[in-house]
Amino acid sequence: MQFALGRTPPTEYYQHYQKYHLISLEKWFNQLEIEDYARVGNRVKETVTVDEGLLDGLQHTMEPLLRFSGLTTTLKKGIIDLLKPFTICSKGDVLTPEQAKLLKLFQRPLAQFKIKVNLHWNKNNEKV
Numbered sequence: 003m004q005f006a007l008g009r010t011p012p013t014e015y016y017q018h019y020q021k022y023h024l025i026s027l028e029k030w031f032n033q034l035e036i037e038d039y040a041r042v043g044n045r046v047k048e049t050v051t052v053d054e055g056l057l058d059g060l061q062h063t064m065e066p067l068l069r070f071s072g073l074t075t076t077l078k079k080g081i082i083d084l085l086k087p088f089t090i091c092s093k094g095d096v097l098t099p100e101q102a103k104l105l106k107l108f109q110r111p112l113a114q115f116k117i118k119v120n121l122h123w124n125k126n127n128e129k130v
Contacts, residue, residue, distance in 0.1 A: 027119075028119045031117045031118075031119045032117070032118060032119060034115075034116065034117050035114050035115070035116050036114070036115040036116075037111040037113070037114065037115075038111055038113045038114065038115040039102070039105060039106045039110075039111050039112070039113060040097055040102060040105060040111070040112040040113040041097065041102055041113070042097055042098065042099050042102050043096060043097060044096070044097050044102075044112075044113060045094065045095070045096055045097075046091045046092070046093060046094065046095045046096075046097060046112060047093065047112060048093055048112065049089065049091065049092045049093050050089070050090045050091050050105065050108075050110050050112070051087055051088065051089045051090070052073070052084060052087065052088045052089075052090060052108060053084070053087055054084050054085060054086050054087050055083070055084060056078070056081050056082070056083050056084075057075075057081070057082040057083070057084055058081060059109075060082050060107070062077055062080045062081065062082060064082065064107070065077055065082050068082065068084075071100050071103075071104055072088065072100075073088045074086050074088070090104045090105060090108070090110075091105070
């Protein structure tokens, strides 16, 4: 862990990390929460639907992949056109590999990355 967070001031992950007190570090780690993409096997907390229309953010080369995944698509002047709304996943579903890939493709992070500190090692008294 020390190697990951930095052993010396030049290698510190977070500036002045070594000056922080243990309690404030535990509090910081326990409050850390970052949005992340749901992975295969995660249970979904909301329904995600893609509305019909042009999908400007995707390259035209993605169209066969989308069609293979079940979306009804065509190409119009090099832009993917979704012909009818498509539900990627419903609330309570367990994600399949295809659903997880589509959620990432449509930039819909549904998971939270958290760190919970349960134990720490004290170098002075060598206790956990």
